[in-house]
Amino acid sequence: MNYIKQLTYFFNKSTADPNFTPTHMSLFIALFQCWNQARFPKKIQIIRDDIMRLAKINSKATYHKAMTYLHKNAYIEYKPSYNPLKGSEIGFFPPTNIHSKTNTEPVQNLSTRPLNEPYNKQTTNIIKDNISPRASSKKDTSDQKLIRLKNQDIIAYTDNPRQIPPQIFAVEEFFISNKSTLQEAQKFLNHYTANGWLVGGRSPMLDWKASAKNWIANSSRFNKNANSNATTRPQQLHTTPKKNYFEPL
Secondary structure, three states: OOHHHHHHHHHHHHHHOOOOOHHHHHHHHHHHHHHHHOOOOOEEEEOHHHHHHHHOOOOHHHHHHHHHHHHHOOOEEEEOOOOOOOOEEEEEOOOHHHHHOOOOOOOOOOOOOOOOOOOOOOOOOHHHHOOOHHHHHHHHHHHHHHHHHHHHHHHHHHHOOOOOOOOHHHHHHHHHHOOOOHHHHHHHHHHHHHOOOEEOOOEEOOOHHHHHHHHHHHHHHHHHHHHHHHHOOOOOOOOOOOOOOOOOO
16 A cells, blocks of 8 residues: 555645644554554554554543544544443544534543643632631731731830830931931941840940940041041151162171
């Protein structure tokens, strides 16, 4: 049998088919290979697992969907066998009126989702749906109370100079109000955060504003000393560049 003509007919037909997909192509080529190994009889019997493995199809639903499409469009003639000990029959290139017989012939068609199709599952929040309106209102009021208490804690936390450690924006505002810089405020926070808010490395800090005032005073004095040292340049030695080292001292 000249299978070249059969393949040419198949490729011409599949090229003109706008709904033909790579899955259909893979399944048909796998069936054609089994037909070739059987020396091109009129019909062959196939085993689904072997064809799926040869066609690289993992989903049974995709396999049956592609097989149904090939059957309806007269690429093959598919007669499924519902006996697990007997393979299904496949005939190649049936007459074009095969689509009129598809209504009477049983074809396996699973309703499960194919592997290569997206899975859109609508889920509902069971816990949220089962909450009564009264319980949800109680939850809202408790949340509002919690937010109000948190805001009160923040106000008390920022206004209390004995609260250790202080908040960052409170320290920055204090440094700015005392004519210092944000850089010094950050240095203050980094220093005392590193040593656990201990004064002198031993005693716990009792009033961070008092420590901040000392920091501002020391930083201004230190900056003045640094500027004065930067203006004075070291004097060079008054020596001549040309010396005779052979002369005795």
